[in-house]
Each structure stands twice: as C-alpha cells, then as structure tokens.
Amino acid sequence: MLTKAQIKYIQSLHQKKFRAETGAYIAEGPKIATEVLTEIPRQVQYVAASPAWLTAHACLLKDIPGERVAEVSPPELERLSALVTPNEVLVVLSRQDTAPWVLPEGAWCLALDDVRDPGNLGTIIRIADWFGVGFVVCSEACAEWYNPKVIQATMGSFLRVRALYTDLTAWLKKAARPVYAATLEGEPVTRLGELPPGVVLVGNESRGIDPGLRALATREVTIPRAGSAESLNAAIATGIILSHLVQD
Amino acid sequence: MLTKAQIKYIQSLHQKKFRAETGAYIAEGPKIATEVLTEIPRQVQYVAASPAWLTAHACLLKDIPGERVAEVSPPELERLSALVTPNEVLVVLSRQDTAPWVLPEGAWCLALDDVRDPGNLGTIIRIADWFGVGFVVCSEACAEWYNPKVIQATMGSFLRVRALYTDLTAWLKKAARPVYAATLEGEPVTRLGELPPGVVLVGNESRGIDPGLRALATREVTIPRAGSAESLNAAIATGIILSHLVQD
Numbered sequence: 302m303l304t305k306a307q308i309k310y311i312q313s314l315h316q317k318k319f320r321a322e323t324g325a326y327i328a329e330g331p332k333i334a335t336e337v338l339t340e341i342p343r344q345v346q347y348v349a350a351s352p353a354w355l356t357a358h359a360c361l362l363k364d365i366p367g368e369r370v371a372e373v374s375p376p377e378l379e380r381l382s383a384l385v386t387p388n389e390v391l392v393v394l395s396r397q398d399t400a401p402w403v404l405p406e407g408a409w410c411l412a413l414d415d416v417r418d419p420g421n422l423g424t425i426i427r428i429a430d431w432f433g434v435g436f437v438v439c440s441e442a443c444a445e446w447y448n449p450k451v452i453q454a455t456m457g458s459f460l461r462v463r464a465l466y467t468d469l470t471a472w473l474k475k476a477a478r479p480v481y482a483a484t485l486e487g488e489p490v491t492r493l494g495e496l497p498p499g500v501v502l503v504g505n506e507s508r509g510i511d512p513g514l515r516a517l518a519t520r521e522v523t524i525p526r527a528g529s530a531e532s533l534n535a536a537i538a539t540g541i542i543l544s545h546l547v548q549d
Numbered sequence: 550m551l552t553k554a555q556i557k558y559i560q561s562l563h564q565k566k567f568r569a570e571t572g573a574y575i576a577e578g579p580k581i582a583t584e585v586l587t588e589i590p591r592q593v594q595y596v597a598a599s600p601a602w603l604t605a606h607a608c609l610l611k612d613i614p615g616e617r618v619a620e621v622s623p624p625e626l627e628r629l630s631a632l633v634t635p636n637e638v639l640v641v642l643s644r645q646d647t648a649p650w651v652l653p654e655g656a657w658c659l660a661l662d663d664v665r666d667p668g669n670l671g672t673i674i675r676i677a678d679w680f681g682v683g684f685v686v687c688s689e690a691c692a693e694w695y696n697p698k699v700i701q702a703t704m705g706s707f708l709r710v711r712a713l714y715t716d717l718t719a720w721l722k723k724a725a726r727p728v729y730a731a732t733l734e735g736e737p738v739t740r741l742g743e744l745p746p747g748v749v750l751v752g753n754e755s756r757g758i759d760p761g762l763r764a765l766a767t768r769e770v771t772i773p774r775a776g777s778a779e780s781l782n783a784a785i786a787t788g789i790i791l792s793h794l795v796q797d
Contacts, residue, residue, distance in 0.1 A: 340556030385633070424697060424782060458778050491796045525796060527681030530706045534672060537788040540781065544789040549741045 303371045304347065308381065311393055312346065316423055317445050324396045326447035334390040349381055350390035351374045359391075366387055370499055379515045381447035390541070396447070397530045402436065402463050404476070408477045409447035409547050410436040412480070414514055415505040416535055419444040423454020424536040430458035437462055438500075469514055478502055479519040479536065482510055483542055485532070487521025490545045496520075501542055506535050522546070525538045550574055551619045552598065556629065559595065559641055563631045565693050572644045574695035575631055582638040583609065584705035592645055597629055598638035599620045631697035638672045644695070650684065650711050652724070656797050658684040660728070662717055662762055663753040664783055667692040668708055670700020672784040673751070678706035680791045685710055686748075688717040724748055727767040730758055731790055733780070735769025738793045744768075754783050770794070 302312075311320040314327050325346060328337050331354065338361040348362065349371045350503075357363065362370055378387045383500055394467075404410050416422050422444040429437055429520065444451055445466045473480055474489075479499030502518060504510030507543075524533065524541050533541070551559075561567040562575050573594060576585050579602065586593065586609040596603075596610065597619045603610065610618055626635045652658050659677055663668050670692040677685055692699055694712045703710075713720075715786065721728055727747030750766060752758030763769075772789050781789070 412661065427778050428781065430776045430778035431772075431774055431781055433777075435776070456778065456780075461777050489796075491792065492761060524679075524792060526679050527795065528678045528683070529681075529709050530675050530678035530704065532704075533676065533679055534784075536782075537672065537676060538625065539650060540785040541788050541792040544739065544792065545773060547775065548737075 303373070303377075307347065311349070311381045311391070314393065315449065317448065320445070320447050322488075326394055326396065326452065327381060327391060328394055328452045329384055329391045329449060330388040330453060331390055333452065333457050334358075334392050336460060337392055337394060338365075340361070340460050341394065341397065343395045345369065345392060346395060347371065348394040349378065351375070351378070354389045355485045357475035369501065377428065384453060399463070400433045400490045402465065403434055404478075407498050409434045409543075410434060410438065410500045411539070412438045412469055412500050412502045413427065413443050414440050414475065414502065414504065414510050415442040415508070417444055417536075418443070418451035418506055419448045420454045421534065422446075422448075422504060422534045423451040423459075424537050426451070426455040426462050427458040427539045428536065428543060429462050430455075432547045434543065434547060435462055438465045438467060438469065438472055441466055459492070464509065470517070473502070473517045474513065480517055481542075482515055483514065483523075483538055484510065485523060487523040489525045490522040490542050491525055493545065496546060501539070501546060503535055503539050550623070551595075551625075554648045554724065555595065555619075557560060559639070560598070561642065565696065567691070568695050574642055574644065575639060575697045576642055576700045577630060577632055577697060578636045579638055580702065581705050582606075583755065584708060585640055585642060586610070586613075588708050589642065592642045593617065594641040594643055595619065596638065596640050597626060598736055599623070599626070600669065602633065602637045606742045621775045632701060647711070650713065652684055652726075655746050656684060656792075657682045658686065658748045659787070660686045660717055660721065660748050660750045661691050662688050662750065662758050663690040663756070665690070666754055666783075667693055667696045667698035668702045669754060669782065669784045670696075671699040671707075672693075673787050674699070674703040674710050674786065674787045675706040676791060677710050678703075680795045681712050682791065682795060683710055684713070686713045686715060686717065686720055689714055718765070721748065721750070721762065721765045728765055729790075729794065730766035730769045731771075731786055731789065732758065733771060734767045735771040738770040738790050739768065741774055741793065745793060749787070749794060751783055751787050
C-alpha cells in the first residue's frame, strides 16, 4: 500500500516543476511499464499496478524491493495517474545520468523548434526511433521530454532516442552539417533523391519554423500537396519527411 | 441566449445514438467553424461562441438567423463542448444528404479496417485531403465520422473527403482495383515505384488488418524500419504510405 506521502509525491510529478526538482518522472501503461522494468530496472522508484498486472508480471518485478511495489485499485490508480485514461500500471522512475552526447558523423538528427504539444513530441520520438534517428535537439520552448503525456506517446521509444534541450540557433550554427527545414515552400521531398545526412528541422504546430532559424537552413523541403488540407500535423509531416530522406 | 432545451439538445449530440437519431453533429474551434460557416451555411443549426468571436466573424454570420446564434461565456461553452479544451466557438450542423458515391476510375481511395480512435480517424481524413484522396471506406467498427473528436481532428477536411461505412470484405471483393495493404511484412513502400491507383488498406491500431481482409490484398506494403520502435501510429503510417504511393 502507498502511504499518503508517497501518493502526494507521485501526484507532484504531474508538474514539471517537481519533476525538475526531484529528477523523477512517471511512465504509464502496460507496454511502457514492461519496457522500463526490462531496460532500466535500476531507475525504478515505485510500481503501482492492478493485482492482475502484478501477478502476470511477477518475473519483471523480482529485483524490485517489495516496499517499492504497490497494489492499487482502479480509483487509486486514477488518483495517481497523469493520463485521462489510466491503464493498469504506473511506474515512477529516476532520470538516468547520461553523458552529454556529440552527434556522430553521418548520423541523421531531428531539431524541433517549439513543438509544444506533448502528444506530438512523443509521437515524433517514436517516429525517430522507427527510422533509427537516435538524436533529437529541442528548443527550450518544446514540450518537456519527461511530461507523462510525452512518455506515453513515445510507446517506450524515449528509452532509445537521446534528447538535448538547448538554444537551437546557437546549436544549428555550430552543427556543421546540412539543415533540411520542413516548410510549405520548399523543394518536393519526394524528388530529392539521396542527400547527405543532416538535421531535419521541424517547426511549431501553428507558426512553423522561426524565421531566424529558417534562415540557417541549407535547403527547405516540402511534402507536395495534391488536395486541399491547409497543413499536416507536425508529427505526420516529420514521419513523411524522414521516410523520404532517411530511407536508404 | 440558449434555452435549457437547446443546451440539452446540444449536449445530447455528444452521444452517437442521438447524432444518429437527429442527423445533427457538432463542430468546434475557430478554424473549423469558419470553414463550415463558409462552405455549408445552410446546414448550420446553432452557433454558440464568445462575444469576441461573434464580433470578429459577423460577416460569416450575416445569413444565419439571429435566434440560431448565441453568445456564451467560457463556462457555458464548456458545458456544451464535447472536447477537453473548448475553444471559442461551437457549431451544430445537420448532415447533408449526399448521393451514394461511386469511386471514379483511376482514383486513389483509403479503406480503414476498424480504426477505433477518433483522433486517428480525423487525422487520417486530414491526410487524405492533403494528398487529394477524396474517398474513405470505413468498416462498421471504425470510429464514427461525426464524432466531435473526429470532426475536430480533421481540421475541416471532413468537408472535402467522402465516407462510406460498409462491410469492407464485400466492398473490397467488388472493388475491381488493386488493394495495397499496410502490413509489417510487405514490400518496402520506398521502392515500389509508380503503381496503378487503387485502395490503400489500413488496419486497427493494435491488431492490424483482419486476416480475411488481408487475404484480399493485391500487394502488401511496409514502411522500412531502421530503428527499434515496434510500430508506428496508424495515422503516421497512412501519411507515409500515401506520400510514397499517391505522389505523382
């Protein structure tokens, strides 16, 4: 059973401020819980789950001290959860200390300017993972990587993709590799052929890429439109562009 | 001001049952409201909006009888809205009587098997509209076209894409055109070159395409994976596949 203090602690992690202070975050749902318990068991602070889930996943929990595992009823899970529809299991994790990364030569990378929606950011991380793009550079105004909705939307891919939150302008200026900016006025991404690996720059959901950043692009790329929709969702556009650029 | 009966009527349209009974549905948010008032003003039953929105869009409202337009406060809009975050304006519409459509020769078309999530369905409609795919055939188990979350996610594209809800197996058998099924084990969609226009078949978010339907595919197509994510979201996959198949 969770103590009142533990419940309060977990609920505090719904807020970015407390996630920053404590270095802890929440991951929810059976798929992601299974992945984090397998991949990063040492980071696990608490597991709160339905009796059925705990029984079915006993082998995943064998190295987690008993006092860190709590059986919860659906209403209890709902109180702990940061999601609209809580699902069986919630895990509290500590962030891993990771060495600062340097983008390897010849690696593709995503740069996100002000992608605010947590669902979009999480979906983009999942897409990056699908295409083997292991590095995402985010402007400071992007949704927070450890937001529970971001974690949820990654479906576990946050474990395999590395993030850097920084001043994108300064970073792009030093990147010393081609920058392909996703805009509505660029070259058709379907006709570019093979390009040298570089940075795919994606902008804010409604405003697109900041003009100062856009000026740093080597090329602008566009998904040709045959119909009438005004735009595509940022995650959809990222998926389509990566599928044309990153594919061998 | 809305009467109690009008409020109750609008709230009833959150439910599929009442949408089916009345033939009415809800569209929300400034972008979609502007589109429906411009494109299908004769279908408008009610407009409920903030005073600021009504003032700014007076010209769009000039042919809507005054008793159909209501000024609402944010809490009133929240009571009417079917969305988690209501946004300025809500419009109630009657469905248009449309003649049954026949898929034109040489047209691309989407067939959706059991796409349950309203956000996914709406996003797929928006993608179809972007690529000029004007026809979507849905299995009966798909999310309902007039679900407020579907309408919202289309960003207005539901006005330009035509739907048919039917028995997909029977429909595909009679379609007499190539069926390209999106699976995890097909040919790489990046290497197919130009294909004759046909039906792109997309399956359920977790189970994929029903085996009986899959057996009707002319070819199976796959988005090559270079990384480790287990799958892509159904809407992302649809966008990527259409971008490779439908592009000229």
